[in-house]
Amino acid sequence: METAVADKLGTNISPFMLIFIFALLTSTCATFTGSNMGSVFIFAPIAIATSISLGLNPVAAAIAVVVSGWNGGYMPVDGMPAMILGMGKYKLPQFWLFSVPMYLVRIFALSVGAVIMFPVHG
Numbered sequence: 001m002e003t004a005v006a007d008k009l010g011t012n013i014s015p016f017m018l019i020f021i022f023a024l025l026t027s028t029c030a031t032f033t034g035s036n037m038g039s040v041f042i043f044a045p046i047a048i049a050t051s052i053s054l055g056l057n058p059v060a061a062a063i064a065v066v067v068s069g070w071n072g073g074y075m076p077v078d079g080m081p082a083m084i085l086g087m088g089k090y091k092l093p094q095f096w097l098f099s100v101p102m103y104l105v106r107i108f109a110l111s112v113g114a115v116i117m118f119p120v121h122g
Helices: 002-009 015-033 036-053 059-068 079-087 092-117
Strands: none
Touching (some): 015 036, 015 092, 036 059
8 A cells, every 4th residue: 555655646756745745634534534543543554654665764754644633623523613613603714714724834834843853864
């Protein structure tokens, strides 16, 4: 499976993009399923194996996947976002106006921080 993912992404993919893609996938899956740890258990092995297949240090990808598991929040599925949406009588596009940009900033910062703190080459 990991070689299939690595083959689809190509060998010239930027390590940052690899980490960013896996962080997006993990947090989106966690947001829609409501299972943070389940999403991490799905994507962490794939991210680690893909990194190894591409000759990269998998620590940054693993860290990004684990942290992004709870870093969703652009969909008011349950908890506080759902209460805010319901009590404020907001429409979903109004909610997205503020939640999606902040979500993208968090995922971008997480990916940059993972690549800087845990170098992928070496």
